[in-house]
Amino acid sequence: MSPVLADVLQVSALIAALALVHRPLGDYMARVYSSTRHLRVERWIYRCVGADPDAEMRWPAYLRSVLAFSAVSVLFLYLLQRVQDKLPLSLGFKPIDPDQAFNTAASFVSNTNWQSYSGESAMSHVTQTAGLAVQNFVSAAVGMAVAIALVRGFTRARTGELGNFWADMVRGTVRILLPVSALAAVVLVATGAIQNFAGFHEVHTLSGATQDIPGGAVASQEAIKDLGTNGGGFFNANSSHPFENPNGFSNLLEIFLLLVIPFSLPRTFGTMVGSAKQGYAIVAAMGAIWFAGVVAVTVTEFQHPGTAAQLAGGAMEGKEQRFGEGASSLFSVSTTMTSTGSVNSFHDSFSGLSGGVLLLGMMLGEIAPGGVGSGLYGMLVMAVVAVFVSGLMVGRTPEYLGKKIGPREIKLAACYILITPALVLGGTGLAMALPDGKEAMTNIGAHGFSEVLYAYTSGSNNNGSAFAGFGADTPFFNTTIGLCMLLGRFLPMVFVLALASSLAKQTPVPVTAGTLRTEKPLFTGMLVGAILIITGLTFFPALALGPLAEGLA
């Protein structure tokens, strides 16, 4: 079988698997967030927290809970890294430096998982499992909670109440993320991923050298890292490390885990608003952009432009033999477009044009399909904008799902959209203007600029993947990228929750002959168009300086 045919089959199998679970998982998640019953373990958690899970929250209260929980998480994770040498299972590693500990704490709490450290040579077992892996669960659950609060804004009327943050976050963790991760972790161990609490195991090789085989609770962390679209690898090599991703099957399973919740949440949305078709319109827009990205990167990597790749006869630099070009391209697009940022191959060594597509995938704002939760709310904000633009074209008051899109709604959506470009372009500009930025590039010229642009894009959009040649562990980058990650995560949530409240307070308007039908393919096309135009206009100049200049050189 030719590599191209195998790759076509592989992509088809992935799409089939995602389609198969779309309805059951989406409906299950809708039930989880709508149910009035509490599981026994959940009641126990609420008692420990001292929260009443049935108390409705208005948007300021919901937001305060999100921020309080995240602030405490940043602090806890920071302290854990600073004292890791005094805790058990430290493997002899030193405490993490303050700037890097802040960067890592901000990174994992904001669901970014940008890593300026190298896992196997810095983080103790306790930091990894009780610190980083815990944030993999809860930061994902926070994203889903905010998305569900926005959906409630569409389903509720004449109320400012958006649900209870503690209930939403705990249910997301206990009923969705934990069971799926546990299952996936066991399957990953069966393929060869390691799961132990041992240190390095020294072996003597046949050629008389020694080699330190690492240990760690890898499979359990790998499963949630992908499922929660986090992306922070146990090892520096992330999902290209054979202990994280041993073969072709584990690779496809990991890609499936990245995509499964973001692609199923539109069904949850459709079910909750009472029209499955509204969900299909959203998932179609996500799927179209994702698929276009997969095709673009796969074709480019198989053609392997670039002088070094041409000389080598293929684009295998930074790729594993067991994955090859096809499975690496599929993983790279899926990870950048879901805000995951784990990698099974190193994006820095992809051809210039592929690197540009991966960058663009992040610049779209992580909505195709985006991170768990953040993908859905980002896409719904874009849908609000698309409805507004369509309304202007035909001269009618725009409305979406019976809610009027007035000045307040559109202002909130516009603020949401402006945050990440401001952070990306501001951060990149600052880094290029100061000597710190230029010193960190491993590559020269356009590719070096792409590295810096990629870093701020990845941080501000909460992706976390890197053109990793970039020497990110400096106080300047740790601090500025850390701030970009926190602002890029939590400022948009402010506007999403305010928007949710403003929608929930409205009285729904009845559907008439003049209502824009947002469940039709025409609207999906409008939505994709709006996304591309907004992103294109914002980022084209920056892309032209980096990947486009490199690709056309």
Add this chain to the structure above:
Amino acid sequence: MNTSVRNTGRLLSAAFRALLVLTVVCGVIYPLVITGIAQGAFHDKANGSVVKADGRDVGSRLIGQSWNERGGRKPDPKYFQGRPSASDYDPRNSGSSQLGASDPKLVGMVRKARKQVADFNGVPQSRVPKDAVTGSASALDPAISKKYAALQVDRVARANRLSTGTVRRLVSEHTAGRTLGFLGEPTVNVLELNLAVRRAAARG
């Protein structure tokens, strides 16, 4: 003012308790349960798929190693060689070269590797496959392509005084197709193949 400070304090303390209890659930119970299942059901795999020879551990079948001559920096002709590695197969230091596809430094590395592989195996440079001249992502790639294995058969057979037929058979025994027939790429596991070659050479 006082009530808002008190409310903020109460909220932060609730948040802290929530984090602690979720740390117990997701950061202690979850990994321990998975470790228990993994150690019980997949003991070898959960501990790194360690390979033994002559009664001692010689590596992991999932982690590549360098096959240099004893104590030297030169590749050992008796063994199949793996892919170039950015960290010389040090598992404490995984990761790739990070060089862009048009980087002049990478061009130089590819050119050098091509000449080295061609000279070492006594074949024309045009026959050297892509995986032989490019570094993997993890720097620990345990596998090479079928083409790269085939290219090394003559040299390994000569160095071990084995027939090329025997070595070719060993290569095909240690070649794995795509997982389930279509996932990923076919691989030849270098460590297992070299162990088999060594056993065959010892038998004579």
